Each structure stands twice: as structure tokens, then as C-alpha cells.
Amino acid sequence: MPSLPFALLDRWISPAPDPRKVAWIGAQDFAHRGLHDVAVGGQTPENSRAAFARAIAAGNGIELDVQRSGDGQPVVFHDDVLDRLTAETGPLERRSAAQLGAITLSGTAETIPTLRQVLAQVGGKVPVLIEIKSDRKTRIAALCLAVRRVLEGYTGPHAVMSFDPRVSHWYWRNSPHTVRGLIVSEGEDRALPGKIRRRLSLWHARPDFLGYDVRDLPSRFAAAQRRRGLPVATWTVREPEHDARAEAHADAAIFEVADALS
DSSP: OOOHHHHHHHHHHSOOOOHHHHGGGGGSOEEETSSOOSSTTSSSOTTSHHHHHHHHHHTOEEEEEEEEOTTSOEEEOSOSBSTTTSSOOSBGGGSOHHHHTTSBSTTSSOBOOBHHHHHHHHTTSSOEEEEEOOOTTOOHHHHHHHHHHHHTTOOSOEEEEESSHHHHHHHHHHOTTSEEEEEEOOTTOOSHHHHHHHHHHHHHHOOSEEEEEGGGOSOHHHHHHHHTTOOEEEEEEOSHHHHHHHHHHOSEEEEOOTTTTO
């Protein structure tokens, strides 16, 4: 159990959401970057429209990643450089959305989609978790605003989330109806300084839910937040041991299945 002062501060600074706002998060699991071939070079690349189509057909929620293109459009791509997943090289932010849309993924016919294209494809058929990627140089307001503009009028269940507490904070301040999540990985940072950093991130982010590293479960911090009403979606669930942890300590799994497409 958390100490009473921390528990009181959590409820005061970062209150739990209305349960009706977040109930959908625990209603299904989410395919990590869509139902894709885990190995790079497969026929169904991560974060591709083909991977999202497979997730929709299977009735899974979708987790995807968003970067901002050079002309300010949210595009669905994990890395900030093109090298790992395409035959191109260099920073993604140096290309426009149209230029990125002409680049094929991993030797397939799939191309880099915009967030608007993906949401049109999903059309509310399954829930979507949108991870907003950032680093210290990222102009958070510009990135979050670009995503919010795409989400305007989208009525399917969706949420934004990020490791960066500034993202959730921006949505708390500027788009409070948007479900927002804080992604957490404790790793080796479990001593007192790490515990303090996690709590400060929570208080700054004011999230509606947590995205928690399955390798860190069970976690006293995650359990305390879950008890007071913040759902926990855990990533990335790949093994039977992970399944058991997700079942016992989380509300939803963000998963990859190595043989899902075989």
C-alpha cells in the first residue's frame, strides 16, 4: 500500500477519471503496432494498414505510434529515422507527409500512412491507443495540437499516451475530454530517486490510465494507481509468463504474437 501522504497527494493532484470515461480500455486487448510480422522484412509490417486490417478482422484493439512529419502532419511510424523500416535513411521530420506516404515499408507495397488515413480505416470498429513519440527537442504543443486536430470529430473509442508526461499534461489542459495515458517503464530505476521521478511524472501528467511495462509487474506503484481507478494496459506481452502477469496485474494487454500471421 502507498503511504497515506502519497495516496492523498495522488488523489488531490492527479485525481482518478470518471470510470465511464475509461471503461473501454479494459474491455479488450490491443495489438502492438497492429497484428504484424514481428521480424522486419515480413509481408505485414508494423504500423501498416495491413497490420491494422488484421487487428480489426480479429476484433483486437490497436496500439500505434505517431510522429510529426516535416509539414506538421501526424504520421503513423515508430522511429524518428527511416533507416530500420524502409530503404530510405535520415530523420523522418525532414520529409513531408506526402513524401513519407510514397515510401514503402520493409520491401512491401505498404507505405507510411497518416493518422487521418488510419482512423478512416478503423472507423470506430475497434478501440485505438495512440502513442505520441517525443524527445527533448520535440515541440510538444505543436505535436499534440496536430494530433488533436485529426481526432476532432472522430467518435470511435481512442486515447493518446506517451512516456513524456508533458503530452498527457497538454491534453489535460487543452483537451480534457480526450482519454490520456502515461507510459511507465521502471527498468533498473526502482530505488528511491526512481520512485520520486515516477510520482512527479504522474502528478505532472494527470493521466486517465497507465501503460505499464509488463516486465515491471507486479508493481506497487501500478497497483496503487489501479486500485484508485486508473486502468493499467501493459506492454509488450509476448510470452506465456507475460500473459499471466497481464491477467493478474493489469486491465488490458498490448500484445505481439510471433506466429499470428503464419
